[in-house]
Amino acid sequence: MRLVIRDIVKRNQDELLLDKAGYTFYQGKVYGISGKEKSRRALMACIAFEDRYDSGSMELICAGRNCMAPAMVVRFPEEPAFPEFLTVREFLKYYIDINRRNIAESKTIDEYLAYVELEHVRSDRMLKDFTWEERMRLEFLCLLITAPPVLLIDNLRSISNVDFLKDIKRYIDRLKESSIILLESTNNAVTVFLCDEELTINNGCIQGGV
Amino acid sequence: MQKQLLYQFLLETHNEAGKLFFFMHKNKKKLKHTDGTLMRIIPIAALKLLGMLALRIAYVLIFMYIPYKLLSAICIAEGFQLRQSIVYFTVILSCVCGSLVNSGMLDMDEDAYVMLTTMQMEPTLFFAGRVIYKLTLDGLGFMIAYLIMGLDFPHALYLMIWLLISRIVGEAVNLYVFRYLRKIISEIPGATAAIMATCVFMAYGFPFLRNHVVDFTCYIYDYLWLLTALIVAAVVGYGIFIYDGYSYIARTFIRGMQLNSEQVEDNAAKAELIMGENSTDGYFKVFEKDESKGINYLHKVFFSRNADYVRNIMLIRIVLIAVATLIGVIICVMSGQSTCDKVWSVLCGALPIMVFIMFWLSVTPKLCKSMFFYIDCGMLESTRHITGANNFKNYVVRLRRIGLYNILLAIMLCAGFVAVGAASGHTKLISELIPVLLGIVLLSVFYTIFNLTVYYMCQPYTRDMKTKGYTYYAANAAMLVICYGCVYIGWGAVVFDMVIGVVTGIMLSASSTLIYHFSNKTFVIR
Known part of the structure; x- marks a missing residue:
């Protein structure tokens, strides 16, 4: 599976954010995007179908055909939000039920929770009482369950807990087996730690890579 | 104890006066060595007290005297005499509706929070003080209002006594409702609406349709009925003053105020949507094994x-x-x-x-x-x-x-x-x-x-x-x-x-x- 971006041009009034930007992103790698903030955000917004580009094309090639669609792209939220009146197991039951068609390998809820170190959460604890870190883990678990083809992670907060950062690295490494992951962060150290290939948007063009 | 009641009385009337007297007492300062601040606050507190009395007088005039005048003008038969009408309106609106819906004792607010936490007032004394404060103001205010409207002194006094009796009974009812529901009657919208709607209809609509008020004077001014009511009020009042659950009520209230400031924003729209997680039995039901999907x-x-x-x-x-x-x-x-x-x-x-x-x-x-x-x-x-x-x-x-x-x-x-x-x-x-x-x-x-x-x-x-x-x-x-x-x-x-x-x-x-x-x-x- 690969995401092919060709000659994307994006303007914001008089400012040229993307100038015939093009690159091919492959499944199995985490791409770190750096450069001017407006250009990075414009690229992410265009891929996520949140903004229109002025010209160019984007294709998601799966098994030889273009399957690019809004449903194929998931953007990691800055503040993961869940139905707060559910417990974590109730939420997972619901989430697994509504995504059953997209789940390749079915597991028990406790097995899923063990992926992200949440198996010891009390059964009566509601999601509204979850800390930010627990919500992040749960969000990653949702992504691990449904494995979206394209995952954009551009809202990672600055994470000071090194152990938690290592856990995120583990989740991302697991996700990349079935997804194309684009990552950008204001903290360059985090970007470098988490990604396999570094790209830069320079004068509207995507440069770099291994 | 008398000083604490005085502080509470002042705080209920005027925040600044109550707090100042309290802190002066704590610092053992004598009143005669006060500075101009105290001399400025006392007249304000006195004026506020007069204002509260005036409010009660205005209430009686607007909701009893004016309707009496209107109904006696509209209705053909002479079913609206002054004394019978005032007695009837007082019984329905103040004794029944007002006593149930306006609990002075358990209507908790910021002042109550200050008194219980900052001033560390004894909860039993605090709640008892609130009852005394409300009874004092209601008694004075209504008495003056009845005299202004033309009731003679003995009849006004008896009516005022019945009002105070109903206030004590109303506080007891609210106390027991609070004990079981964690809310006073005024915090239960359905009950409040029902009581107020019924009482307003019975006060004005019912006499209008019947062309006369129900004559309660034969009961209000009967010594036997009054004696019975005084005995009931004494028993109920004693129960209120020796009730041993005030500390628990105070703790619940303080916890609620603290939780509210942390968990709920000022936005009332969010506050009304707070979810009751536990069932009425107090347990949390989990739905992990439910069959629906x-x-x-x-x-x-x-x-x-x-x-x-x-x-x-x-x-x-x-x-x-x-x-x-x-x-x-x-x-x-x-x-x-x-x-x-x-x-x-x-x-x-x-x-x-x-x-x-x-x-x-x-x-x-x-x-x-x-x-x-x-x-x-x-x-x-x-x-x-x-x-x-x-x-x-x-x-x-x-x-x-x-x-x-x-x-x-x-x-x-x-x-x-x-x-x-x-x-x-x-x-x-x-x-x-x-x-x-x-x-x-x-x-x-x-x-x-x-x-x-x-x-x-x-x-x-x-x-x-x-x-x-x-x-x-x-x-x-x-x-x-x-x-x-x-x-x-x-x-x-x-x-x-x-x-x-x-x-x-x-x-x-x-x-x-x-x-x-x-x-x-x-x-x-x-």
């Missing part, structure tokens, strides 16, 4: 955990229906045949006005707000792709659940119609009401569909639960205009039912189409 499962858990909120909004409406039914039944029972016939004809031709009433009775807007807060806001904020098909599935489940609640209310209203119809003496003609009852049920279904459609197509809520967007207001305004127009329609009930049925069917298919195809664009966070 997907969206049905999500809504099953939501409505179960939100049962308190759903119950409260249903209860308010059921109480209003019950009160209206009771008023209708009383009017029919106490009036002649011509009035009963008028009531019957109103019932049979009520469908046009029911279009308006069912709009307000529908619980759908409130439940949509709650669902947005707990389910949809998070869903819309997340990156999980929202499609019209997903929205439509949610809509179908919600239509079924909320429709049941609205149909239940419609059935209660139909029962009220039947009860009033039977009380009017037209039991044999009850079958003529069937088209009206059917229309009420159809209207409840119609408004469920309408409000859900407006929710999905005009989604008005922001993350802070404020309402925005002209489309939402425009849709509701348009419906209100239609409701108003329906009042002037002179169709029979059967024709009305057919039209409502057709419109409901069209609305159902139109809403399904709109939500399926367009809600992915319209159902977004404002």
